[in-house]
Amino acid sequence: MSKNKKKKNALQKDLPISRANVIAVLDAPDYQPLNLAGMLEALSLPAESADALANLIGGMIDDGIVVKLKHKGFARTTDADLLIGSISFTKTGHAFVAEANSTREVFVPSGRTHTALPGDKVLVRIDRRGRRQQPDKLAEGDVIRVLERNCRSIVGTLRKATKWFYVEPMQASFKHDVMVPGKGGARLGDRVLVSLNDWEDPRQSPGGEIIDVIGPADDPSLDTLSVIKAFNLPEAFPxxxxxxxxxxxxxxxxxxxxxxxxxxxxxxxxxxxxxxxxxxxxxxxxxxxxxxxxxxxxxxxxxxxxxxxxxxxxxxxxxxxxxxxxxxxxxxxxxxxxxxxxxxxxxxxxxxxxxxxxxxxxxxxxxxxxxxxxxxxxxxxxxxxxxxxxxxxxxxxxxxxxxxxxxxxxxxxxxxxxxxxxxxxxxxxxxxxxxxxxxxxxxxxxxxxxxxxxxxxxxxxxxxxxxxxxxxxxxxxxxxxxIHRIHEEPDPEKLANLEETLQMAGFEAGDLTLRRNLQHVLREIDRTNQGHAWNGAVLRAFKRAQYSAQCVGHYGLGKSHYxxxxxxxxxxxxxxxxxxxxxxxxxxxxxxxxxxxxxxxxxxxxxxxxxxxxEREIVDMKKIRFFAEQLEGGDLEEYDAVVIDVRNFGVFIFIPAVQAQGMIHVSELRDDFFDFNPVRMELKGRRSGESYSIGTPVKVVIAKVDVERRLMDFFPVRPAAEQAKKPTRTSGRPPIRPGKKERGRSKSRQRGGRRH
Incomplete structure (x- = not known):
């Protein structure tokens, strides 16, 4: 413990109040932001307690409980358009911050994540000026402070620029290369474990020291060890x-x-x-x-x-x-x-x-x-x-x-x-x-x-x-x-957006906040063999199951107690x-x-x-290597795939036989010019009339693999029009969208059920 921290703690011990007393003042119905002098008066403390109170409130600020407003005074974080939560990153660099023990979540665009790394506890300022023009319409914000680091090390591949060495993170969610002072006993191309230094300036790259050499990044026998090190999973028992x-x-x-x-x-x-x-x-x-x-x-x-x-x-x-x-x-x-x-x-x-x-x-x-x-x-x-x-x-x-x-x-x-x-x-x-x-x-x-x-x-x-x-x-x-296993009800807004998307695809989904409609859509999607195309979109509309001391029921299982x-x-x-x-x-x-x-x-x-x-990291890694070996050997296998998302630059496809995803770039879609319809989520050829939308079947072969970034590109073997037509629905009832159990694979799947 530092001398300053010891001094701060000593000062707080002499204070006849606790954090709970401060929070009681801040939570009062008629509270208006008070400065330090105002807080002393509200707490009936003498002027000589100013330093101790300042240190107490300073600790609460460090923990993200209290914020100091410009020219106004102190306030609770929750009253100042701020949110504290754990941050998770997408492969594109965007992030989401979820508040603990709450359904609140904030979208943080790439470039506005400060020095946050995956899993960090962060403080986010919410932008109330507008919401993202995206289907989920989450509140948007900026990370303004990292309150607690989730991990102090990463696994990556040692690289060399012109004048320095750096480590390219193995996990796609880590978007920043880490500067290292030397090779640390490793060879270029080796996977290494890096201890991260403190990183406070987002204008600079993070730095660290190589503390362990795992071995060549292209050696698949080291994949499991790499994942164990990357996620700091326990190994031998004490x-x-x-x-x-x-x-x-x-x-x-x-x-x-x-x-x-x-x-x-x-x-x-x-x-x-x-x-x-x-x-x-x-x-x-x-x-x-x-x-x-x-x-x-x-x-x-x-x-x-x-x-x-x-x-x-x-x-x-x-x-x-x-x-x-x-x-x-x-x-x-x-x-x-x-x-x-x-x-x-x-x-x-x-x-x-x-x-x-x-x-x-x-x-x-x-x-x-x-x-x-x-x-x-x-x-x-x-x-x-x-x-x-x-x-x-x-x-x-x-x-x-x-x-x-x-x-x-x-x-x-x-x-x-x-x-x-x-x-x-x-x-x-x-x-x-x-x-x-x-x-x-x-x-x-x-x-x-x-x-x-x-x-x-x-x-x-x-x-x-x-x-x-x-x-x-x-x-x-x-x-x-x-401890309950809970699965909270989805946000009605997300259900409405899913309903709209399904209707554009030809499903008369109805009001998806009604459980009977959800059940019906699930059956319809399953009956028309389009589950692979819609599973991802449906799951994104639902919340994840988790553990809680509160009994709020399990939405996916339809149980009030679980x-x-x-x-x-x-x-x-x-x-x-x-x-x-x-x-x-x-x-x-x-x-x-x-x-x-x-x-x-x-x-x-x-x-x-x-x-x-x-589990997902190692599975994705093995799938990528599987397709990379096909490409290197020249023995390309054809796969039946289905379109799961459409963008102006191409379509994302899913291969059910190996549960793998990839992309077909628009330049590979036949000899034609394709127009993108963002409303219908469709790419359509001007000359041929060939179209690609969610659910379109296509046969593909692997075209390109980026093992480090976990990306795969595919070639369509033949146009979508030559594939089997999508099954048509015979029921006149509105199709229902799938309900979610829970994401992720585990031994519970082997036991006969997914992770409920």
Whole structure:
């Protein structure tokens, strides 16, 4: 701590008031901006307290809580057209600043971001003179101060100008090259880790020091390490954490204390390469014709006690991170793949949710219990699907499956009833396939597998959604505070803009603030096979799901109460919910205050965002290399693509088979002159009449790849007019636009559901 900071703190200790007293004055209904003398009087402080008060308010200014207005005095940031939030950048250099625990967001154009870097906590002055002429019409502003740096290092490629060295950032969101004094032991073209210096002058480039050499940027085997370093992801667990995990045991007394379900038929359905099985299910039919569904979740809270070494490390990690060729777990392997994993034929501690469900999918009763279970069958999704489809050859290949096929069929019936009821109450659905890469030891893509949903995935998804909702409802009903999984309603303005865009494309969307219209448009877009074209536009109209101590419901799922409970091995909020539920079950005091839950929810959302960004970064990197190798080898493959955006300089396309995006420049669109219609979002040839708009199919081959900037250009193999015509709608009802679940890929996709 600096001498000035120590002096400031010492002065503040002598002050008989706190920040809360200052805020109370600033928040008074009749408050007018006061200078220091006015604040002394308002706080009934003597003149000799001026220095201490100035230092107190100065600290609040540094933290972005208070602002000093020119010639007026002090005011709250929120009262002065200012906003504090985290900044994120687009590939074009523009940025968005989102206020924490709020829906407020400000657009910051490129060149007006001051010295902000991705993830920084910044202070933005909002420009009230007008709004951007863009579909989202967000408020616009300027970054005027960086309050807190998100990261102190970046990963990039070492380059050399005429007289100096610089590092070109690997992440496209970092728009500034970083000046370095020398090569730092690296070779030109190497990826390096750079420690950033303080950067205060936006007229100068940021500077830093090379602190680690990763290796050649063109070596794909180093991609994962580069992403881990770039996002400052944790690697090895501290020795004391591993030691605590290794010492974990299941005492006989604990087994005896619990409800014993080891003789019940309980089974798991997971990805075939999964090792951490955190959920299992059971199903029984009652005499009254209702079903009793049991969802059994690994009792991680038994092994990870609050404030232990394991807990502190899990808090920092927040979530497991799933990269194509590695997993960075939240908990050490001794727990995640060992004592907490519900492996077959092994005694395991669980927290079980029992739901009585009728034929209509209505949950009539819910009970909870701390249990000990013994999974009797481990199925992959493929094996479960074979059983549901009646594939006798596949069924006979799995020991013990044949006699359980009827039970699986019954489970599918229950899941179907839950699913139908969920959509009848307003749930929204988008079919967004994802890809899974098989990576070789050299870091190159060996295979690309397109993942789609099926009955087996939907079965588990419905059961987990039901359990999550049941837990949230029970805790809320009992007045217990918890971390909720929320998805707030979209802004009506954004829905109106989306409605207008869809109508221009031929969809009679109707009022999209009405959920039934949204559901209908989703079905229409899916039925006409245009989901790939519209998914991005639709998702941009929705807010992201996040964690919160407030219960505001989940818009995409159509649920008024929802939390994460079913994956405590890999998500910290689930572990928190387990502790809250366990305290209730044992008649204990609530383990967390609202302030603690708010802080943990915010931190967990940040960890999740970082994990999603890291996953997206490595996936994009692998896709780029995949197409670059095609181009270098001259073995160009043709791909079916669809137009997802149109500009005056060309069209952006999406390739469903590999889930990749790129651009076709207008100069490559046949031998014609194309006019851009910004209203219809269309490029149309003057001579040929050939047109490109959102949803237009086109066959393409790769033309150009910029690996460092993650950009791809494509050639159209044949004109759009020669492609299959877009399917036409037969329904007279207005098509509905898709509703959003949640952006990003995670292990939850492998579990049978996206990141809700």
């Amino acid at each position: 020795p004391q954490v591993v030691e605590q995990a290794q010492s974990a045991r299941i005492p006989k007394k604990e087994i005896e204390r619990r409800r014993d379900l080891r003789k019940k038929f309980i089974f798991t359905i997971d990805p075939k390469d999964a090792k951490d099985f955190d959920d299992a299910i059971s199903l029984e039919k009652a005499r009254d014709g209702n079903w009793r569904l049991g969802v059994h979740i690994a009792d991680v809270s038994y092994f990870v006690s609050r404030d232990s070494e394991l807990d502190r490390e899990a808090t920092k990690r927040g979530t497991s991170v799933y990269l194509p060729d590695t997993v960075i777990p939240m908990l050490p392997e001794q727990l995640s793949n060992g004592l907490c994993s519900l492996r077959p034929d092994e005694d395991r501690l669980a927290f079980s949710v029992f739901m009585t469900i009728n034929r209509e999918g209505e949950i009539l009763r819910t009970t909870f219990a701390e249990t000990v279970i013994r999974s009797q069958l481990r199925l992959s999704y493929e094996q479960a699907l074979s059983a549901l489809d009646g594939d006798q050859k596949a069924i006979s290949a799995v020991p013990g499956l044949a006699k359980r096929v009827e039970l699986l069929q019954q489970a599918n019936t229950v899941a179907g009833a839950l699913r139908r009821r969920r959509f009848s109450t307003g749930a929204l659905e988008m079919h967004i396939p994802e890809v899974k890469f098989k990576i070789g030891s050299d870091g190159r893509i060996k295979d690309i597998i397109l993942l789609t949903t099926d009955k087996a995935h939907q079965l588990i998804e419905e059961f987990m959604l039901a359990a999550n909702e049941a837990v949230c409802r029970e805790l809320t009903k009992r007045g217990r505070l918890l 939390c994460h409970f079913t994956s405590p091995i890999r998500r910290y909020p689930d572990l928190i919910v387990h502790r809250v539920l366990k305290a209730l079950a044992n008649r204990g005091k609530p383990p967390y205050s609202r302030e603690q839950l708010t802080e943990t929810a915010l931190a967990s959302s940040r960890c999740e965002d970082k994990a999603v960004e890291a």
